Amino acid sequence: EVQLVESGGGLVKPGGSLRLSCAASGFTFSSYSMNWVRQAPGKGLEWVSSISSSSSYIYYADSVKGRFTISRDNAKNSLYLQMNSLRAEDTAVYYCARDFGGKMAFDPWGQGTLVTVSS
């Protein structure tokens, strides 16, 4: 069974840092691009970042560019999101999602991890 499990969320002060992890299982992780998508409380989905299977191509939303860094460790079947200079508007549930066979779609998704930025 394909499974994605996020971890690392929590409460952090504005200006602080947090590192999210996504553990993948049930598929050949090194063959797929991976993504982070977030959802602020009561709001819609926002794409955050994508990384290709070999880390050769990386993309960020303008809202996080320069503050967030996506990375992966194919040997550990893991995806990461290093979040620095956090702001209140970064408060959200962060989902990791697998690329759907190169179709520019996301499937499956993890259950999400909540990041709260507050003093």
Place this chain on the structure above:
Amino acid sequence: QSALTQPASVSGSPGQSITISCTGTSSDVGGYNYVSWYQQHPGKAPKLMIYEVSNRPSGVPDRFSGSKSGNTASLTISGLQAEDEADYYCSSYTSSSTLNVFGTGTKVTVL
């Protein structure tokens, strides 16, 4: 990159058909056949319902269908059922540096 535009809410009675629109620009929806749709029930992760404008992943009922005309994509749910009540989001590849953009989301209510 602005979010794609969707109606805030759409409703219908069981058995009816409803259509959700998703309007973008020639740089995203209108320029590429990489439009996807997601269903999200409260407190749950999104689920892929349609990819590449009109293709259904395995396991998605054929009551769900997608189409596109110009800069607007659409998701149609035929034979509406109670379990279809959820939030729906469109998404598109974009030629901007940001790669991907989601829609504003539509709450579907089954009356």
